[in-house]
């Protein structure tokens with residue numbers, strides 16, 4: 276029995292999870308704190324909030340987990356991984372065979388040391404074990420077949436395993452660079468979107484036909500019966516990185532740019548990768564059944580967010596039950612790592628164990644601030660006895676309602692605590708929410724939340740589907756009656772709502788049924804386009820004020836009238852991270868990216884419009900070797916009178932989120948000279964993927980490493 280902190284630090288889906296004696300107390304996803312969708316980088320804000328919420332310090336924690344086991348990392352991958360990884364090795368010492376491992380250790384575990392964790396408490400967990408542990412251990416079943424599929428962890432991209440009691444045995448694994456997750460991302464990139472936007476590809480697929488699947492498999496893949504595959508054409512393999520897939524470009528030609536029109540060609544390409552994923556998942560599930568003969572299948576890993584492929588497995592009826600959880604992405608490796616320590620490392624029995632029956636493990640909404648925030652924006656509100664009834668009245672009248680209560684849901688889907696709700700029977704509500712509130716593409720579907728006991732009436736499922744992670748067919752007789760929550764292919768990403776799990780949301784659905792005969796709402800996440808789900812009362816109120824949302828209900832406070840409210844700016848993306856920089860100072864933007872196109876930094880560039888002071892952009896100073904920041908700055912910048920006390924943003928390529936944690940890079944000139952050279956400057960570095968490193972943290976880390984003889 277122990278207090279364990281699971282972490283996914285740095286990179287995408289950064290997360291902290293606290294587990295006490297096998298019970299998950301909380302899961303804090305970094306994105307909700309740094310306000311960058313998918314996190315992309317850890318700050319100390321999320322960890323400090325967790326420690327403060329539970330009244331503990333770092334020294335109270337018995338173990339802290341790291342979501343990757345560097346000992347399992349094969350050196351050969353160095354030849355095929357991203358340039359960012361290769362650059363790291365070069366930065367370390369190309370002659371030293373251990374440098375890759377050292378680099379990883381410093382990149383991933385180094386930050387934990389900086390936070391003050393003792394080295395002896397750090398446990399590295401094999402990535403897919405962490406994924407599966409996060410789903411199997413908190414499941415209600417004693418034994419199950421397990422599948423985990425993602426981009427990659429160490430060298431594996433997908434595994435089939437069996438879980439029994441406290442034990443998880445990996446039976447088969449697929450090796451990177453062949454990777455379903457990476458291939459899906461490559462297709463998504465080809466279609467003009469980034470990591471984290473794979474859901475758009477999945478939605479678009481319904482409008483196309485998988486015309487190119489046979490040709491793609493025929494030319495480039497060796498697909499096995501168990502769902503694993505390898506690439507053909509080794510000459511192309513050398514060009515393959517996590518973000519560049521030469522096979523996709525060879526096959527389909529010029530990639531679509533984000534702003535380009537979507538054509539039938541793009542829809543057919545999306546359908547091709549979706550059908551490949553469906554078929555692969557079915558093969559994996561059949562193999563898992565064959566190997567384990569279990570009744571339940573538990574799916575995890577980033578690809579398990581593909582609700583369509585999960586639905587395809589469900590339809591096969593291979594298993595009595597198919598389970599997937601909202602933390603399928605890498606946030607789940609924080610939860611899973613901690614549970615793995617409890618059950619596998621410490622060997623505790625999984626009897627009468629805590630099991631996952633709800634997703635409300637994020638932070639509590641700060642309703643104590645409702646009054647002061649309302650005052651700040653000159654906003655009136657009323658307190659009501661029965662907010663569920665008020666919400667149902669408004670929704671049934673065709674209003675768009677923001678609905679906030681309790682603890683935040685984990686994962687990308689709002690499940691009734693940070694939601695925007697509408698009437699699913701209203702054919703126009705989808706367009707209204709898209710145009711007035713969410714500012715998103717009209718071809719993407721919205722999902723329904725339904726009273727659990729009524730689900731089988733509308734949807735073709737006998738199983739509870741509480742997390743919007745498995746799609747089900749809508750029964751034909753209901754398709755005309757709930758037009759705004761049905762996808763073009765007749766499916767819906769349904770959430771079944773139990774009375775015991777979310778009583779207030781259940782009450783809202785009951786009131787809807789009383790009023791309209793239909794115990795269902797359209798439920799979409801409470802966020803503006805491109806932002807993470809809201810975390811605070813103020814973020815909810817700002818969203819209410821800057822969109823055409825009709826009403827906002829936070830706990831029992833109802834906001835409707837906003838005619839006389841104070842104007843407020845829409846800006847929220849990167850808000851907290853950029854808050855570290857003083858907007859009243861001039862800003863210098865320096866490009867040290869190895870990629871020459873500054874337009875990749877879209878989120879960051881959108882922020883510049885809000886800067887109050889002059890912005891000087893020098894996008895192409897040098898390549899990534901430009902970590903010697905001060906040596907790169909042309910004289911005219913340094914001599915510019917505005918440069919004194921200016922803020923500096925470094926556009927840092929893919930690796931920026933790693934910089935913070937990498938001892939070799941810290942030892943390089945960036946900090947040693949850069950900070951001495953520019954002592955009055957605030958410096959942030961920004962990665963192309965949205966990761967932001969506060970380079971002041973580098974100083975802390977460097978100090979720690981020096982004091983502890985790590986250099």
Ligand SMILES: [Fe+2]
Pocket residue numbers: 402406425426427428576577604605
């Ligand atoms: Fe993963």
